[in-house]
Amino acid sequence: MIWAITKVCYRTYHVVMKYAIRLLPFPVPRLLTGPGSVRLLAEEIRQRGHQRVLLVTDRVLMQLGLADGFLESLQRQGVAYVVFDDPQPNPTIENVERGRERYQRERCDGIVAFGGGSPIDCAKVIAARVGNPYRSVRGMKGLFKVWLPIPRLYCVPTTAGTGSETTVAAVITDSISHEKFAINDLRLVPKVAVLDPELMVGLPPHITAATGMDALTHAVEAYIGTMGTGFTDRNAERAVQLIFANLEDAYHNGDNLEARDNMAMASFCAGSAFTRAYVGYVHALAHSLGGLYGTPHGLANAIILPYVLEFCRRGAEVKLAQLARVGGLATGTESNEALFWRFVDKVKELNRTMQIPTCIKELQQQDIPLIARRALKEAHPEYPVPTIMTLQECGELLVRLLP
Ligand SMILES: NC(=O)c1ccc[n+]([C@@H]2O[C@H](COP(=O)([O-])OP(=O)(O)OC[C@H]3O[C@@H](n4cnc5c(N)ncnc54)[C@H](O)[C@@H]3O)[C@@H](O)[C@H]2O)c1
Ligand SMILES: [Fe+2]
Structure with missing residues (x-):
């Protein structure tokens, strides 16, 4: 009962913020590209x-x-x-x-x-x-x-x-x-x-991979969250298209200027999206892990992203399926559910190709309660996540990230 009321409070906060944020005059930097x-x-x-x-x-x-x-x-x-x-x-x-x-x-x-x-x-x-x-x-x-x-x-x-x-x-x-x-x-x-x-061009492949996956996480979390607008959705979609088309090239051929250029723009677009529509549990967990173990931010995001997407399926299925279509993953008229899983598989495949592991190697069982508490303290009520997580669910997710 108390949890149900808490969730209503979080959702009310998200609705208020969604409209309040539209009124804010977000500055846009002058771009030299x-x-x-x-x-x-x-x-x-x-x-x-x-x-x-x-x-x-x-x-x-x-x-x-x-x-x-x-x-x-x-x-x-x-x-x-x-x-x-x-x-x-x-x-x-x-x-x-x-x-x-x-x-x-x-x-x-x-x-x-x-x-x-x-x-x-x-x-x-x-x-x-x-x-x-x-x-x-x-x-x-x-x-x-x-x-x-x-x-x-x-x-x-x-x-x-x-x-x-x-x-x-x-x-x-x-x-x-x-x-x-x-x-x-x-x-x-x-x-x-x-x-x-x-x-x-000199960015080493493992940093290209981790930072590129950070940009992808920004786009995905801004898109599936509940505070998106037409502007943030368009930016997130463009970022995902550019990342799917260029990240692996930039990883394998670091001196491919076109791939680097497109990744720089993707990162900017994803930033423009999440600065207005926020991030979600992937970032909350990555920050908690980064603070405790110094885990590089992009690497933590890349590893955690598929796990959080699976957790959020019910709340995120429609939007993630749409992102899969925009990102060129649809071949016909697949269901939202099928496209949702295809997107998750695409993330896992990118991680595999770029040698990103499936667990956090520094993570220790006894730290899980602290990491979960800190992550949820960061996320609640601020992050407009598609599905709200309990402390126990957060702990269970972290157990899956153990080496
Ligand atoms: N402010 C925001 O909106 C925002 C968003 C996401 C992440 N972050 C924060 O950003 C930080 C992570 O930044 P990052 O992922 O860009 O990594 P980073 O700045 O920590 O750099 C990682 C490593 O890459 C090296 N490096 C950077 N550019 C290079 C290049 N061109 N060639 C060779 N080596 C290069 C650096 O020297 C460093 O050793 C984290 O603290 C994270 O929390 C901030
Ligand atoms: Fe980030």
Whole structure:
């Protein structure tokens, strides 16, 4: 009885949010796209009057020299820069605080995020802290807590991916409690985003696979959730089409520029969808696992996605069948149920082809209650999931993910 009332409360919340979110003025970043487009960013930055920007990236990318061309173009434009390459995969509160100190000490006046979702999210929260010095990183957790304006943010994703270049979200890890949490605010959407496939040709196959499956999960969760709109559905459909047509190519032939370009656009579209229509249990579980074990975000999503889809079948069958049709998986007039399973099989096949395992290798039986509690705390009531899960069902699902 109490559970039935709780479910009604969650659903009421989803309906209210569905209409409230339509009224929000979601900013859309100005897009620079295509091979070599990162070279245009320096001019944009100069035109907007910046004197010295903080480049937030990571050590691997600095060692690879991926940002060298861009830094030279900044120099040519007469814009000074300071490199901050501390952010680790699953960036932490400490990463953010050190970045904020650096920004203030060096008197920067803008931030360029250059890398995968980790440096991008770190850059977003550095900007939020600079603009809101009296709010802690934890204090901004949740919805709309970045109250004051933040420095201008430019974003160059080098994975495809998180879609963070267009989302209101930034995901940060508390390295003391080993918890991952999201900060969501319209102010966190970058002013300019660069989708340059040339920066992605060196992305190793396993990261191409995991990040591509992250983008697929964004599209799927936004589409089957109950908060979708025509706009988010169209973006999710486009993302799925592009991912089905290009992810395996990008995985097998990393230097295929067309596949990389299409994956960058797919990631952007999926980001545009989920930033308005939210994600679901796959992300809630992936965040819980990422916080506790450091499991890479995309990898966790890829592994969990088929299990959550199976769980959600009753609530998600019609929409997922539609996504299967749009994604080119239908051959005739199959039933929704048949197409639902075909989509799930397609996800499993993609995982198999790209050597993604079917279990979480770090997962330990004794951690399951904690992981389940944290995941459902994140998901309820916020995520507009097609089928609502109990704590026991969440634990049972996690048992299936044990190595
Ligand atoms: N803000 C959002 O909307 C959002 C959405 C989904 C995920 N996330 C977050 O993003 C983070 C994950 O980001 P990610 O999956 O992009 O991975 P990542 O940024 O952690 O990068 C993974 C690894 O790939 C390397 N790498 C990145 N680009 C490369 C390139 N072009 N060539 C070679 N190596 C490269 C990095 O150096 C790193 O070692 C997680 O913290 C996740 O929670 C945020
Ligand atoms: Fe994600």
